[in-house]
Amino acid sequence: MKSNDMEQIDFAVEDSAPIEEPCDNPIIDELGMELSSKPKKHQKTTEKDQSQNSDPAVNWKETTNFQKLKSIHKRSAKIMINPPSHNEDPNPINLFRKFFDSKVINLLINYTVTYSDFMRRNYNVCYKKSKAMEERISPTEMETFIGIWILIGLVRIPYMNDYWSSSDLYGNKVISSAMPKDRFDALYDMLHLSCSNCPNQCIENLLPIANKIRTNFQKNVHPGKRVCIKEVPIPYKDKPRGIHTKIFGVYDCSLSYLWNFAFVRGSYTEIENNLGKNTILNLVDGLESRDCHLYFGKRHSSVQLAMILNDLGINFTAKIDRNEGCLPPKTKRSSIPKYYSCRDILYCAWTDKRPMHFISNRESVSNTVKTKQRSDRAPETLCRPKLAEKYEKFKDGAIEFNKYISSTEKFSGRVWKSIFNFLVQAAIINSFIIYNQFTGLKKTKRNRLDTFKKSLGLDLIRYNSGKDRPQTEEPMEKMNYHRKCAHCSGSYNRTEYKCKVCNKPCHLKCYEAHLAICRVDGSGEEYEE
Known part of the structure; x- marks a missing residue:
């Protein structure tokens, strides 16, 4: 009988299949192999067969006492924020320049100039845009462009051209006086994030700038004891498609600070196996030396991933799908949690309103018993595992970050421009988090981030108000x-x-x-x- 492939591990089934009688008129396929004229009937897998389709090295045993994994020779996971230098104040523009530093700005300028020259030589670019791109781009002008980009996200009007309108209703004097409309349109259309000259950039081509911004995120803040991995789709304003670009991010649960991220885009043709597992292993690079506790959802969790994280010495707690392989056999639903252990990994099965399954190498066997009083019934005793309580508490560590990032759509129909918008907004939110830590402001009002964006955009325009164009020796x-x-x-x-x-x-x-x-x-x- 054929072997069942489950997560790149072959498992042999002991039950033998029924022997088929030879057929007089076999069917010959394209490869020249004989096929039976009678199709085989699909046989349902029972609990006995499912228990046999398990890794022999994974031997689950029911337990009532499980010891936590001890962390040896690891640094204490305390939140550490690199403060600004003595000459700098912790104002919005200085904190934003920690992430969008001179290296990132120079890369944007080089890629944009190279792409505009390529489009002028090989494609029919309209005269007005190509004429506006003849002047060189300075770092101050690129920062002014980013400042206008931020202010456009705050002040919403139907059309982008109305910001430069002479009408008192739509016109914005701050934006129109900072940069001419033709110059902004040229920079907006010719903005490029990679050295590739293709108008439709792939995600792989965006890695140079994304890697530098990611390095700045990790360099300025070290995460605390609780971190989580969330999968968030990037806002994309266009026709609905089957392919979406998502981001896997590592967030600090107490600050909602984005510490690491990775872009993943679907494909119609190629299907990558173990995509979630490989992405999570890339994201946790750097957490092995710190005593952090990782939380993530059941969509990408598996026993194989749990074994790898356990070997790396990373503490984790995650939900897991019951249909995943290498799990204990199914049992009857019960409101009393049941625990199984194997190789320093704890598995918990519990039913509240629906079945819930957890896997961890850091939590212990402990339950919380509560009595729920009802008017029409007798008091009901509820038994809830502490593992589930901690997971529900720390799994949404990125909820504040995602609230801010969900409302940042721009007038763009290209995916990579939405990615650039995400990078700008992520840098703003991270700098806003650091700003609150230095100033001691509490997040009691929603408009604090809008005020921070307003001051940041005005500072980028005010400090870079000069057009920085080549000056002549004599007036003309x-x-x-x-x-x-x-x-x-x-x-x-x-x-x-x-x-x-x-x-x-x-x-x-x-x-x-x-x-x-x-x-x-x-x-x-x-x-x-």
């Missing part, structure tokens, strides 16, 4: 009519300025090159002013 007089540039004459290269030396029309960007030519006469001597 403005002409009353359009003329072609003498240095780069063409059908579209018209200008409103002229050179004061030779009185010829010239662009602002061509003035330095034109000035070197017009100061030299035919004999090679410099022109005397």
Whole structure:
């Protein structure tokens, strides 16, 4: 009989299958193998067969006494926040620059300039956008763009162009005075997060910037004793699709601080086995040396993952699906918890309103007995495992972070721009968490984050108010009519300025090159002013 594959482990079934009688007219398939003309009937697996389909190395035994896994030679898991330097105040812009530092800004500039040059050479980019991207991008201008991006998320209007409108109803003077509309549209359209020149970027191409931001998250804050892993979909404003981009994040349960993250996107063609297990193992990298307790849900938990985490010395508590392999045989539902142990791992089966199953290597066998008084019935005694109480308490450690991140949709139909929006919002929320720790403010009002975003966006625009464009040596007089540039004459290269030396029309960007030519006469001597 064929072997059943369960999590890359082969298990042989002792029961022999019924012998089929030979067929006179066999069916030949494409590979030349004979197939029986009578299809086999599907046989339901019983509890006896399910108990046989288990790993021989996993031998569960019912227990009433289970000792916790002792942590040896591990650092104490205390929340540690790296404070700003002595010259810096813990204001919003300084905390935000801890995550979006100069390295991240320079990467954004390099990738955006490379992509805009590629689109100008190989694709039909409209004249206005390509013209606006001819000027160089400075770090201050990129920070101004991010500040406008943050303020646009606070002030919602139907169309993005209305922020630069002259109407008193829609126009925003703060945004319109910070950057021209054509320049913002060019940066918004040509914004690129990878060295790839493909307009539709893959998630793998976004790793350079994502890795730097992830490193900054881990460098500035060390998590505490309780951490959890949550799977959150990234907001995507477009037609409904079967493929979604999700994020696996490691959050500190007390602060709701995003410490580590990984992007995962589905696929129609390729199916990756053990995706959740591999992603969780990548996320917990760095927690082996700390005495942390990890909580995660049943969607990605398994006995095989529990064995690996136990060998790494990571404390964990998770829900587990009863249909997973290598578990004890099914028993009758009971309100009294039942415990099983195997290789320093504890398994708990308990029924409240529905069956619940937990697996852990840190908790012990202990229950909480409560008496529930009812008016129409006799008092009812409820027995609840402490393992379940702690899990329900710490599993939603990222609930505050997810509340803030769920309402940050932007005017974008591309997935990777939604990912960029997520990175910006994650940096804002993490800096807001650190800001509350330094200032001692309590999270009593919802609008505290909106106030923090407002001050951060205004600071990014105020400190970078200069347009930082190349300056000329001499001022140029403005002409009353359009003329072609003498240095780069063409059908579209018209200008409103002229050179004061030779009185010829010239662009602002061509003035330095034109000035070197017009100061030299035919004999090679410099022109005397």
